[in-house]
Amino acid sequence: MTPLLEARGLNKCFGQLRANDDVSFSIFPGEIVGVVGENGAGKSTLVKMLGGALVPDSGEILISGSPVILHSPADAQRAGISLVHQHFNLIENLTVEENLVLGRPELRHGIIRFKNLRPGFLTVAEDLGTHIAFDARVSTLSVGGRQQVELIRALFHDPRLLILDEPTAVLPPNERDRLLRFIRLLKERGTAIILISHKLDDLYDCCDRAVVMRGGRVVGTSDLRADERAELIRLIVGAELPPPDTRHGTLGKALVSVKDLVVHRDNGTVAVDRASFELHAGEIVGLCGVEGNGQTELLQAMAGMRPVQTGEIIYAVGAQRMANADAASLRRVGVAHIPEDRLHYAVVAAFSLTLNFLLRKLSKPRFVTWGLLRRQAATKATATAIKHNDVRASGPRARMADLSGGNQQKFVIARELGDDVGVILAGHPTRGLDIRTVVAIRNRLVAERARGVAILLLSADLSEVWDIADRIMVMARGRLRGPVRVGETTLGEIGHWMTTP
């Protein structure tokens, strides 16, 4: 039997970087193949080539035995391939049906009569088991709802091959189960499915076999037998990683008290609805929840970047006691903040590393006297920080934009943390980074905890939270549940909290 799709020797380079190096694999109708690898392994590039978003430098793609050249997503769609991206291609301010029409070029002609198109969309939606208001704006939908829209779009013309890129990354446990059940349903109908993920559980829960990628190459395959799990992890991660730091801290006094906090979004809606909790010295508290339920705003308010509507955030760090302070004052008393969105908040891409370093150091007399910058001192300090934190850069004069994401994040952490820090607010500090940097950052947080620092860790990765956090709290629709000790709850309970406010 000929495979439905076969990739032979695909290569793709971006400048110096070899994103895909001689990648080959095949998939048969009705198969679910998982493509697994850590961030930076080359999975996204492969997916984009199969989906027509990128053209390979060399190599072939064969559909049912015949070679095809996919110049565009439209070509891929015509070949029967549908792709659901990791970051949804939805336009927030347009309605669901407008987005559906935009996603299908063959529908984009002349006058659009949504009334005539709705029955078609409805059939696909019912198939999926979804109920979505087609005239609702996408901005009003939850993350799971938006994924449903993407799926409807992808399934509209009965694709033979469906490619899902990191579909479970943003889903709470019960919605993830629903998605996996649906994937198995598609399999029974003969659709082939490629599931891209960096999580092992996704593979074991629904894939028939797995292809492992690392450093742009296919390094192995697996039939996903239960006893092979350790071997599989070794394949994915490659050489030995530094051992994870597992020290615990001694629980100290409460350094942060949040009382009845209410925070609004930019558009005026309530993001945080009367949250109350405490953060103690020597502990890591994980903050989890489905994206968009107020965690971002909570962290921003605690970091002084967003005004507090009502309620209090009291910091009792060192000798000071501050309530509802601003970002600059907070850093002065030792409250460090690693922002969620690095490019928008943490760094200035066009500036040099030295200038980025100065960004959070303007209150230190070592770098500023009488309103004048002391550039030499700053350059030297930057060079030291780069060296001691394994930041791969050509020097303090390097441009921030020229650094990789992992190195940028290491720089941000190097700049932000220090001996004077008593509290760390970390927003998704390891998101999207390669495994080596992820372990380094986690170890750093654990080390800080051992020193007696209080850490609030906002993370979408429940396994990460389970690994290093002492307590966990969940935000759903702005309401806070917990914190509870990690040992006293289960993944199921947390997943339940994430979806019921």
Add this chain to the structure above:
Amino acid sequence: MAVLFITALLAATIRLGMAIGLAAIGEAASERSGIFNIGIEGVMLSGAFVAAWGSVRTGSPWFGVLFATLIGILLAGVHAFMVLVLRINQFVSGIGMVIFGLGFSSFAARLTIGAKPTSVHGLASLDFGAISHIPIVGSVLFGQSPLAYIALVLAIGTGWVINRTAFGLEIRACGENSEVAETLAIPVKRRQTACILFGGAAAGLGGAYLSVVQVDAFVENMVAGRGFLAVACVMLGRRKPVIALLAALGFGLAEAIQIRMQTIYPDLPYQFLVILPYVAAIAALVLGHSRRRFSPI
């Protein structure tokens, strides 16, 4: 007496607001696709001159209007090239366009029609016969220049295309999120170019309105900030052509009131009245603000 006053005021509102309105309709389409053209002041100036020149040279104001539309498209094409191909900052390009319009219109005017006073054949208002004689409504709604009716049709038509057609949907996608639109295989640059060119044509028409309808002459710098008022109208109208046109009529009303007040209160220094539309624009921007954190302008 009061009836006559109100009638005249309303008619003047439409007459004085139409130049701004035409430019606003085009700019609304352009901004809807995601590109600002703050240079429409310069396009309007060029259009005003070209329309006057065309009217003088050919004896027909309609040729002037045609030429003005063409120059509007040409100048907008330059802006589109600068912004979409060379990736120049759209505000820098717009400012360059304003300066060019100032220079071109004055320079060319002094060398051709402006050297000695020449009368420009104006566009006659349409005569709808009996309907025009209905009190109030008649002269206000049915005694306007053809360009005013064109503006109305244009506003409604543009709004309809944007909201009901696939072409308009794609344009909206470009304006909301051009990266996603790109991945959805929408030809973003083509759609934006179409909107920018349309905006230029409308601005040219707006300029033509000034020299061939409102004043029947070309005076240097006659646009006097109306192009920027048009941009303000688009902001106030949230990029919807019909609402932007209404906002433009608001400025027309301010202008009409200001003129009348100069005769009613001759002791009041006229300068304080002349500034009325400009102050109104500032007030409108302040009062009509929406809560956006980091806006592009």
Add this chain to the structure above:
Amino acid sequence: MSEGMTRVIRVTIVLVVAALVPSLFVLMAGHNPWRVLETLLLYALGPQGWSEVLVHAIPLTLIGLGVAFALRGGLFNIGSDGQLIAGAVLAVFFAPYLEGWGIAGLLVFLILGSLGGAALGALVGYLRAWFGASEIIVTIMLNYVMVQMISYLIRGPMQETSRFWPQSYLIPENCFLPVIVQGTRLHAGLFVALIMVIVFAVIQRRTVIGFVSSVLGANPGAAVYAGFRVKMLTVIVMAISGGLAGLAGAVEVGGIYQRLQDNMAEGFGLAGIAIALIARLEAVAIPLAACLFGIFFAGTGALQRELALPFPLVWIIESAVIFAVAAVQWALPNRKAVA
């Protein structure tokens, strides 16, 4: 083709096209573009012209500095003309009280000019920061407003004593900026401009306010993260920008006009934008760009006399320069870090 080669070709294309556009208009007016260039250069480097070039370069430098400072902060200040008028008005208003104060009076005069422009700039910044009102539109609107205001003042409350001419009273002599080269109009405002260039060069590279405002322009989110008070910063940046234009107003009155009159700020604001862009927002490069435009402004008189080419040719040249400079940035993408 090597990367260096493509760059050279691109820059050449840009410069040629930029020179072509004004040349086209010159040709249509029936003249030879080379003659225009020749006339301009002869005048600018000649005995009468060079001082006039500098006379025009003085306010252009100050305004260029102001526009560049605002642009670094991400703000488009198109209102230098209006701010110049505001500064001139405030300075002239209080000038009679400064009689007999000697050189201290001149300093106060100049400071008042800065304050007038700064007040207008601060207003714009306030409306932008608190209400999201586009500073492009507001500054342009205020330009028109200020033109009318000065028109009213010089025909009314501040008019000269004979009540005949549309101009204000004369300022006291100690507020004059003395002529520094006999036989020309070149006045001590030149020193003011040069001092400000040095001040702003230092501000840009070495001060906190310079750093903080460039962060605001480069990434407003980073400014929020770093704890800068973004709203206050917007007001301060616009105030400083307006203050420079206001200073230019006081300098023009003190050095050239010695009173208020119509048309004191003939398009300096728009020229200031072109100057700031050519100088790539670097304070040290601004006086050079200002001299270039000084050549255009001063030279059009000569062009009008000898070739009967109307003054608005300056605008055409200016717009060509703006597009050319912006296009050159396309031709030479800035790879180096801002350090």
